[in-house]
Amino acid sequence: MRTKLALICGVAALAGAGSPAAANDVRDAVTQDMPELMDLYRDLHANPELSFQEVETAAKLAKRARDLGFEVTEGVGKTGVVAVMRNGEGPVVMLRADMDGLPLVEKTGLPFASKRTAVPASGVETGVMHACGHDTHMTAWIGTAQVLAESKDQWQGTLVMILQPAEEIGEGALAMLEDGLYERFPKPDYVLGFHDAAQFPAGMIGYSPGYALANVDSVDITVPGIGGHGAYPHTTKDPVVLASAIVMKLQTLVSRESSPLDPAVVTVGSFRAGYKHNIISDEAKLQLTVRSYSDESRQLLLDGIKRIVKGEAIAAGMPDEKMPTVTVQVPYTPSTYNTPEFTEEVMAGLKSRFGDDRVMQVPSVMGGEDFGQFYRADPENVESLIFWVGGVPADDFAKAQAGEMELPSLHSPFWAPDAEKVIATASEAMIAATLDIMAPQTGG
Numbered sequence: 001m002r003t004k005l006a007l008i009c010g011v012a013a014l015a016g017a018g019s020p021a022a023a024n025d026v027r028d029a030v031t032q033d034m035p036e037l038m039d040l041y042r043d044l045h046a047n048p049e050l051s052f053q054e055v056e057t058a059a060k061l062a063k064r065a066r067d068l069g070f071e072v073t074e075g076v077g078k079t080g081v082v083a084v085m086r087n088g089e090g091p092v093v094m095l096r097a098d099m100d101g102l103p104l105v106e107k108t109g110l111p112f113a114s115k116r117t118a119v120p121a122s123g124v125e126t127g128v129m130h131a132c133g134h135d136t137h138m139t140a141w142i143g144t145a146q147v148l149a150e151s152k153d154q155w156q157g158t159l160v161m162i163l164q165p166a167e168e169i170g171e172g173a174l175a176m177l178e179d180g181l182y183e184r185f186p187k188p189d190y191v192l193g194f195h196d197a198a199q200f201p202a203g204m205i206g207y208s209p210g211y212a213l214a215n216v217d218s219v220d221i222t223v224p225g226i227g228g229h230g231a232y233p234h235t236t237k238d239p240v241v242l243a244s245a246i247v248m249k250l251q252t253l254v255s256r257e258s259s260p261l262d263p264a265v266v267t268v269g270s271f272r273a274g275y276k277h278n279i280i281s282d283e284a285k286l287q288l289t290v291r292s293y294s295d296e297s298r299q300l301l302l303d304g305i306k307r308i309v310k311g312e313a314i315a316a317g318m319p320d321e322k323m324p325t326v327t328v329q330v331p332y333t334p335s336t337y338n339t340p341e342f343t344e345e346v347m348a349g350l351k352s353r354f355g356d357d358r359v360m361q362v363p364s365v366m367g368g369e370d371f372g373q374f375y376r377a378d379p380e381n382v383e384s385l386i387f388w389v390g391g392v393p394a395d396d397f398a399k400a401q402a403g404e405m406e407l408p409s410l411h412s413p414f415w416a417p418d419a420e421k422v423i424a425t426a427s428e429a430m431i432a433a434t435l436d437i438m439a440p441q442t443g444g
Helices: 004-010 026-046 055-067 134-149 172-178 239-257 295-315 340-354 372-376 394-401 419-437
Strands: 071-076 080-087 092-098 157-164 190-201 205-207 210-213 215-224 264-273 283-292 325-328 336-338 359-361 383-392
Touching: 026 134, 026 419, 055 071, 055 080, 055 134, 055 157, 080 134, 080 172, 092 134, 092 419, 134 157, 134 190, 134 419, 157 172, 172 372, 190 419, 205 340, 215 239, 215 295, 239 264, 239 283, 239 295, 264 295, 283 295, 295 325, 336 340, 336 372, 336 383, 340 359, 340 383, 340 419, 372 383, 383 394, 383 419
Parallel strands: 092 157, 092 190, 190 383, 205 359
Antiparallel strands: 071 080, 080 157, 205 383, 210 336, 215 283, 215 325, 264 283
16 A cells, blocks of 8 residues: 555646755755855754753754744743744644754864763763764754745645754653644654764665664662671672572573564663672662563563563572562653655655665664654554664775774764765755655646
């Protein structure tokens, strides 16, 4: 069955040769805007803000959207921004960019490197950096908004452009939805977004139909024990030994309980217990990250963790009042699902524009992105797609391919993408995809 996009495109025709978007002039329009966009990028990069602290950033970009003619509402989901442009009958398309930086001291050496500091939820002052490329996302969001606002004769429907807070802690999309994003504003038929990528060459577009990013659960396990002198272990119940047994047994969840065809990850990222060589502690603490795609796989892993923890404690002879506790943090970051037919149709259009050598299907990843919340809020009626735009500078990518250097990852204090290539590519891709979806219909 064809998706809504295919039906729209089947009867659509572009018109109005005088506007910037006509007759494949999108690239020229973006190129013309790039000097101004790069000034904005450098400003955003130098002035990052942490999750749910994006007050200056939101105000700065909200003003730009308002100046372009959008109806702008600030403070949605704490610091989020919703900009709406109505242009007759047609589909509702929502374009999203995220705003928050990370608690990192920047080490890129860029002349416009961030020198900002802030206090995150931990309460410890830290440097702040756009180490995940959200500054490129916001800049491309403005680049897209500018061309679409100037090209209203080329599209028909309602454009909803949102700036989302707190992606880095996985809470911003849900906060906007809970603040009435789909009730207070036009509800989208299509949701589009992109993310820069630290593993692909600058200007490449990567996409994954179906599951693209994973469920992300943070799990805390507290293992009580009966402490005592290290010379007399028989008088204790050693929580280090019990927690170690739990760590080892957890490995069987993926290797022996999950289907080999259903990706899953259970990683123990922290193991803390004791303070001195000759003291057996009375408590151990484990911190886990748990990754999955389907809801069924997620439940299997979480149930398995609880079962293993209890079983190992019983096997160790722990009394009922000393049973370990398992806490699954809420909210969690749900998996991101790209609706397959919609994804393939959008990417077919981008392949014709950029070429097969720049637009490629890539493997899904086990990283997390709360973009998936927008689809999950109404999976029967919302089509969704997030794609990657490569950011690795050409020289660095060539050196990495030759084994001459290791590339910094996203969230690295050294991540410095080829921002100009990311912004130009992403802006053109988002504009072109939106124009295809919202092309004016002709005939009956």
